[in-house]
Amino acid sequence: MLNTTMQSRAEARALANRVAIARAELLPAGQGRCFSIGGRKIAVFRTRAGRIHALDAACPHRGGPLADGIVGAGVVVCPLHAYRFRLEDGSGVDTECTVRSYPVEVVAGLVIVELPAD
Numbered sequence: 001m002l003n004t005t006m007q008s009r010a011e012a013r014a015l016a017n018r019v020a021i022a023r024a025e026l027l028p029a030g031q032g033r034c035f036s037i038g039g040r041k042i043a044v045f046r047t048r049a050g051r052i053h054a055l056d057a058a059c060p061h062r063g064g065p066l067a068d069g070i071v072g073a074g075v076v077v078c079p080l081h082a083y084r085f086r087l088e089d090g091s092g093v094d095t096e097c098t099v100r101s102y103p104v105e106v107v108a109g110l111v112i113v114e115l116p117a118d
């Protein structure tokens, strides 16, 4: 019983941090869009292959708007100085800079982003 209660609380916390942000079909393929969620600005990308990714919207170099970057080959190119970041995990391709990534999934056509507990 105790295990079940603890598990339920953990599940409830996890659910509380999951936010539906948009219908997946409304995200244009090969582009990003910026959303304000829980006090954060998050760039959500839909690749031409239909995969969805979520990264912090501000480039870690000098704050460039990553949602406005060019998307292709699994990366987004920052529109200010062309640093490239992998959509999968936010790691830099040609820089030590890394941008935070967020778990994201599509459930019943809705894009769900999981925010950290902090």
Ligand code: FES
Pocket (backbone or CB within 6 Å): 059, 060, 061, 062, 063, 064, 078, 079, 080, 081, 082, 083
């Ligand atoms: S602000 Fe993004 S590369 Fe400089």
